[in-house]
Amino acid sequence: MVERVLGGDRLAVSRLISAVEDGAPEAEPALRALYPHTGRADVVGVTGPAGSGKSTLTNELVREYRKRDRTVGVIAVDPTSAITGGALLGDRVRMLRAYGDAGVFIRSMATRGRVGGLARATRDVVRVLDASGRDVVIIETVGVGQDEVDVARSAYTTLLVNVPGLGDDVQAIKAGILEIADVLVLNKADRDGANELQAQLRHMLSFNKKVEPGEWRIPILRTVATSGEGVAELVDAVDKHHAHLRATGELRTRLRASLEDELIALAQERIAGRIRKLLAGPEYAGMLEAVLRRERDPFSAAAAVLARVCADPAAQG
């Protein structure tokens, strides 16, 4: 599996992505083996409110990258219904032009209601695409909740897409996503209200911390995704941002911080899993009961369980 993924075998890539998404047992060994081969792709996040033209813009970005002879992977994230658990993933409809080109791999991903898990699954899917030789990986999400913000954060460069006429000019601030934008995109720039929106965006940016010399100045780029207008300039801006991150060492700082978060999260999960097993077993069967009867307090019980888990030789694995 690992060799086939490294060789760019699309079926192997697709199957491994499913394993990652499903949390299947074969995913982790594969991800471990692939990890040394990751870190090459440029990761770009595209986020913004529903109807802002993210899919169409992503499609145009793909075209532009292909023109520049760079291979592209796309992860299109769409919400899972909280009621039925199903999802309707329709972004491919707007990415049809990419068909027939082995340099493009598009994968739709449902959020599946995983709190925090979405960002993690996305990060691992990025790694699979990265290891398979994609030069650029685009993550497209609806920028609404914290989860989506976390997903966007896993990109090196995050594009926040805005459009005129959505009615509420502070949607972006409300959702708290303006802070994570590296490039602001004013899409559907041929529409009425584009100039007003541009003025508003500029105004919002003016509230940000003053940009010191040598720091990244968030640009506002105007695009018309349906015609491809402004997309080449957008790709230039992404490349410029990437170069800036590398030149200033900020990329390294960011990656280091996110790896630190990842390590903590992974270790937490493992410890939590062990504790759950421990509490379900006979050794600690009485402990919860004792806490329930007020014969013992939860703090000392937690300390005892933690000491037991940390002392367990299996925990060293």
Next chain:
Amino acid sequence: MIEGTTGAEASAAELGLSAPRIRVIVAKPGLDGHDRGAKVIARALRDAGMEVIYTGLRQTPEMIVEAALQEDADVIGLSILSGAHMAIFPRIMQLLKESGLDDVLVVAGGIVPAEDLPAVKAMGVSAVFGPGASLKDIVDYIQANVDPARRVELG
């Protein structure tokens, strides 16, 4: 007791990830003018808890099979009204085989005349749902016939 577990053996549930879902490509091959039926089906499958990748109108066999490959679809639902099924379906089945996707369940809906049914089934299309088929029958059929080996555990 912890039975010598390593983190690698932690279950999907422990990792906060979700159970596998049936993934379905709903596609309209050929030159049909509308996709109302396909959209109804897509919605019904979604409501049954499946992840439906909708690809829209005027799909070539190559596009459909490529989408199934990249999306790791368990099922392909083909909706066709134009009467071109005898030209299009064999090509799709052949491409699936060539791509190593023989284990994908293929079902069809729309207008397929009764006299073509034996030939369509012989190509490997597992079921054909014509006008009047109930959404429940389609959902039940897919749930019962998707290859269980394709996913660890279908939710």
